[in-house]
Amino acid sequence: MIRLESITIKEFRGIRDMTLDFKGKNFAICGPNGTGKSGIVDALEFALTGTVSRLSGEGSGEVSLKAHGPHVDSRAAPDKARVAVKLTIPSLGKTITVERSVKAPGSPRVTPSDAGVLDVLRQVESHPEIVLSRRELIRYVLATPGKRAEEVQALLHLDQVDRVRAGLQKIANACERPLSGLGTSAADARANLLRALGIAELTKDKVLAATNAQRATLGLLALTELTDTTSLRDGLATARAAEPQRISKIQALADIRAAREVLAEIVSITITARVVDAEADVRALATDPEVATGVAQESFYVTGMGLIANHACPFCDSAWDLDDLRRHVQIKIDHLKEVSRRRQAAEAKAEPLVALLRKIQSALDFLVRYGDLARPPLTIQTVRDHSVSCAITATTLAAFLPLADTIAALATVSTVPPAVLDAVAELEKVVSELPEPTKQDSAREWLSVAQERLEVYRSAMRQHKTAKEQAQRARQVSDIYSITSDKVLVGIYADVQRDFASLYGFVNRDDEDKFKAQLVPSMGKLGFDVDFYGRGFFPPGAYHSEGHQDSMGICLYLALMRHLQGGGFSFAVLDDVLMSVDAGHRREVCTLLKTEFSNTQFIMTTHDPIWLRHMKTEALIGNRAAIQFKGWSIDQGPAQWDERDVWAEIGDYLKQNDVRASAGLLRHYLEYVAAELCHRLRAQPEYRGDAQYQLGELLPAAIRQMRRLYSLAKDSANSWNQKEVIVDLSVRESSFAALADGSKAEEWQVNVAVHFNSWENLGSSDFAPVAEAFRNLLGGFCCAHCEEFLRVTPDRETCESLRCDCGKTNINLVRKK
């Protein structure tokens, strides 16, 4: 995607003015804590994405980019806080500059700017994971399964995938919800139609047979087809408007019988037992105070769980323990899930009661209508009231909450007031006393009622069918999405798991070459277990050391990034990510990055100079592709070790007669340089298990090694009979000896006058020659052309040459065989 050529940082975080030249290659930034390494990381992230995750992400509290992005002395001038990066975009063959100011982080100045360039920059902006700290890395490894799934999902941009999944499920659920009610309505309409037709089975032949029998009585043509639009009354003259509608005696008696049947059913032993059963469940639920608000609370807790980040309540600022709080909330969520399960079971028991109550309501409504049609009208108010009561009870049971209302409603389900039965009996008497209709009148009434109920049935069936089709389609779409997305994700996790195990196995091949891992997605969680020496799979934090967990973090990150960005994984910033990994395994990490990610440019920070040396010796970075900070000051920002600056600074202090500062700086620099020289020359100071070497141990060892190397080189040249080389080496050797003698560095242990502890007691004129002697001595370790410190190659086994980076100094150390 991109490669970083350079960065210029002005008045940003702890940096006043700094330019680093990466040259599109791996680069390392080393320095003790508080010297400005992370400021550079922040600047890189800011330049590429317009944000600084440390100032805006989890746990940033009241800190913000706008307020705290600029250097503290420029906090009132965010426009001065600027970062410019020079990038190459290999796919476009272009080199561009991106410059942002904290004042307008979302409006970078891009030069040159075109659609292709802006598209690449948008891609970079959408991948903030290119900058990763150890804190962020380790959370992939040690997070809880739910949290890890979130972290990995965020890295893989799975929020969109989940959003679509939730949306499709919601639609499918919404489509299914009314199906039950519509099905009940259709069944009721069917039962009413069958009753009107006087048949037991709703088949085309039986409907036509029953209808044609009535039509024959009226001399109407027989119907031969029964389609969606067929009218059973076809050919029958419409009743005159003035003519009052009459009760169909036969139909009314059938409907009264049907009403008696459902009223009897609701008070039957079976239904009464069902009501008691449902009521017991609801009463049990009612003892749990969380049921009523369960759904809302569960949703609140689940949302809140994802937002628990800071160490104090955002409302009242009371401190809390994050892990304890998460455990506490998880218990509540689990409890509410159990409540939800019990609630669904109780609702399922209430559902048939709701259907029966609606059936009673429908049956009683017919009776009310017959009462209205009676002459004189028969006011059966108790029937009307009971119909309304059944409707209300059904609605209350269907709503289920509040539970107190449901319990009260259940108590009335199996109650039919005697007055209702009396009113039904009275209506039946009135209808029975109606004169028997003529055959023609009876047939006419039969056809009218049958047609009316057929239309109600057709409408109910249409609605049910449409709803069912929608629900089926929505569910099918949702199911297909779930299956395919799971399949894709499982495939991705399997690839990542394989790649991760392979990368980690490589880094730890000395003892875990057969390492395996399991990334197991399940119900929105992502389990991560790792093999522990063939004894089984366990969470990474169970048995593996912190160092191994660090290795796992970077390997999982690399595997995810390789999958996420493929060939586009061209750039990453690793901020002190391997602090717990031991030296041997860091070397393997170097090899891994160099070989497996050769197309990726890594910018790495570390506080550990030994890790920096590993990066150099393993050729992960070039010898000049690093800076080493010596300190930081609020006025100057990070100070890096630069030989020219050091001697100028020492001279400045001496001019000010500040021997203390001058001596302190020289000693500090010599400590850094002496360690570097021992490393480069493969010198052997007395071994210390704690690696806490003193300057008095390192510098003499480096001098001794340099003398030994010249001796070896002369011996070698002699074996090859290279007389001119011997002469040249002798000159170098004696010159170096003079410089070493001049510094008296080897007399450290016995000569109090040159011991660094006594320097600050010297006067300026006494200390100036000391400083000059050491400057000259260090020059003796350098190539005369490039002025870089010489080094022995290779870095282990037999010493073969003493050389520099420019290649103009290359001294053979191997004898002729």
Add this chain to the structure above:
Amino acid sequence: MTGSPIREEAPDVPTQVFEKFLEALTGANIPAEVVARLKKALVEDKTFTDRALKAAVLSDEPLL
């Protein structure tokens, strides 16, 4: 070590999921117009709202 082969073009994960989903819909008994509407919403417009999804799955049919 047998690392994953590096793919030159790596479509993002949501795009991979959506493309497989649309392929599967085409193979199932889902009307072509529904598939086309979902493709427009997910792949072309990249709109993932409930409203957009509902319109794609049910078109302008009223949700009963």
